[in-house]
Structure formats: structure tokens, C-alpha cells
Amino acid sequence: MSTPSPTPSYEQAGELKIGQVGVANLRVRTLDVDALVREMRERVERAPKLFGRAAVIIDFGGLIRTPDVDTARALVDGLRDAGVLPVALAYGTSEIEALSEQLGLPLLAKFRAQYERSESAPAPAPPPPAPVAAPEPAKPKAAPSQPGMVLKATVRSGQQIYAEQRDLTVLTSVGAGAEVISDGSIHIYGPLRGRALAGAQGNEDARIFCSAFHAELVAIAGHYKVLDDVPRALHGKAVQVWLEDGQLNIAAQD
Structure with a gap:
């Protein structure tokens, strides 16, 4: 009597996924x-x-x-x-x-x-004027913007959260060793102890807000500061982070 062949396994030895990484x-x-x-x-x-x-x-x-x-x-x-x-x-x-x-x-x-x-580009040449008798073309409807991402749970050490093409709001805190990334602005209603990177795709108008600043790193459109670069008077304070004339600014909020 012949021994039956083992059932072939189609289980993958490694699962490959492409995701957002902090590089x-x-x-x-x-x-x-x-x-x-x-x-x-x-x-x-x-x-x-x-x-x-x-x-x-x-x-x-x-x-x-x-x-x-x-x-x-x-x-x-x-x-x-x-x-x-x-x-x-x-x-x-x-x-x-x-x-x-x-x-x-x-x-x-x-x-x-x-x-x-993000870098400045030459302004495009203006289009030729339309004939006087030509009717005004209908304006295209703006594409609907995505609603912001809202996180209710704490972002813990080792976690990375990415809000693509939208703002990110964290209702609790961002722990040390955690990373939150947004193509828009970032609002954190608790302590920020990890890293926050706003304007990840080059949006220089993005901002970061947090209730208690202990961040390892904050960045907007690639411009960053680490905690040692920030005056000690701002440590633990509610702050706002923004970019102006290529300089990253951090100030206490009233």
C-alpha cells in the first residue's frame, strides 16, 4: 500500500507589506x-x-x-x-x-x-485671454477633502501612525518612542513625548499643537528640532509649532 503524499502547504513563510516608514x-x-x-x-x-x-x-x-x-x-x-x-x-x-x-x-x-x-518653481505663463463673446466655462467642482484622522487611544512606544492627505488629532498622548506623521497638521490633547512630523509631503503651512511638550523631535515639511534645541521654559508647556521663512518656531500657547 503506497503512502499518501503530504498535502502541499500554501502558507507563506513571510508576509510582505508596503507601508509608511520613518526614513x-x-x-x-x-x-x-x-x-x-x-x-x-x-x-x-x-x-x-x-x-x-x-x-x-x-x-x-x-x-x-x-x-x-x-x-x-x-x-x-x-x-x-x-x-x-x-x-x-x-x-x-x-x-x-x-x-x-x-x-x-x-x-x-x-x-x-x-x-x-516644496521647492519654488517658476510661475506658469498666463493663458491667452478668452474671446469676448465666448461664454465663461463652468468651474470644476473641488474634490472633497478627506476628514481628519482621530485617535482615541494612546499612541504607545514603537507605534507609528500616518494620516495621509489629512490632519491628525490624538485625544490622549503620544508616548516616548512613538511617532505620529501627518500630511496636514497635528493636534495632540495630551503629552507629546515621542516624535511628531507634520506636513510630511512638503506642506509648509501645517502646524503642530500639543498640551504638554516633551517631544523627542518635532518637524514640519522636513524642518526639525530635537528636545535639546528647545528652551527648557517650554518643556511641559502647551505649545504650537509652525514654520516661517524656513525656520521652525515653537511658542507657548495662551
Whole structure:
């Protein structure tokens, strides 16, 4: 009598999902490897819990010329020595695509798109005037905006919450080691001890409000401050965070 064949298993050994992740983007504006590594080392030393072994995307899109592979590899190695982990290049040109292959790093297009939206662009040429006799075209209806995301439970250490294309309201608190991200503004009706990143897709008008400021890091449209950068007089206070003329401002609320 033959032994029956075992029933094949279709259970996956690993479940792969694509989600929002907190990854830092290093926009290279001056190709000075020593200066870039020194600056990164200083960031890690000032806030090791935030930047130590942090994943970093390297963006060469702000340079006139794409660096050669030896210079790029020296930067990657230097950043690793400084305490962070370069994981990809930000997509830009065919030269950057070739460079990523030489370095053995993937390309991520998302970060280039953010800069292209946030950086100033030349104003488009005005359309030619319509003929006097032509009727005025009907205005298209505005697309409905998504309602804000509201969280009733505490955001605990290790959790990451992302409100895509909308504001985020947390009715309780954000614990140390937790991260809340929003493409709009963030309102926290309790202590903020973790990280809050508003305007994640480049919205410089976004703001952060919290009832008790103990944040490890706050950021708006990529401009950030860590707790050590904030006057001690504001620690534990109800504050508002906003961006003005490229500077991140934090002030107590009345």
C-alpha cells in the first residue's frame, strides 16, 4: 500500500507589506564628504536615540553634477561610520540610477517628488485671454477633502501612525518612542513625548499643537528640532509649532 503524499502547504513563510516608514532624507547641497560626515556625527551625538542607526536616503538631486562612484561610496561609508545607515538613493536622473546600481543601493522616487513640490518653481505663463463673446466655462467642482484622522487611544512606544492627505488629532498622548506623521497638521490633547512630523509631503503651512511638550523631535515639511534645541521654559508647556521663512518656531500657547 503506497503512502499518501503530504498535502502541499500554501502558507507563506513571510508576509510582505508596503507601508509608511520613518526614513530620514539627506539632501546633499555641497559635495564635501568630510563636512557631511561631520555634520551627521554631530546629529547622532546630540540625539543618539533618534539618529543612531537611523535609516537614511541620500539625495544628490540638489547638485549640478552627479558624483562619481568613488566619492559616493566614500560618503556612504563615512555616514555608516558616523552612526547612520544609508539604505537608498533618492531618484533623480539616469546618472543617479546608474550610480545606485554601482553602489548596490535601491532607488526611491518618493523623496524627489516631495522636494519638487516644496521647492519654488517658476510661475506658469498666463493663458491667452478668452474671446469676448465666448461664454465663461463652468468651474470644476473641488474634490472633497478627506476628514481628519482621530485617535482615541494612546499612541504607545514603537507605534507609528500616518494620516495621509489629512490632519491628525490624538485625544490622549503620544508616548516616548512613538511617532505620529501627518500630511496636514497635528493636534495632540495630551503629552507629546515621542516624535511628531507634520506636513510630511512638503506642506509648509501645517502646524503642530500639543498640551504638554516633551517631544523627542518635532518637524514640519522636513524642518526639525530635537528636545535639546528647545528652551527648557517650554518643556511641559502647551505649545504650537509652525514654520516661517524656513525656520521652525515653537511658542507657548495662551
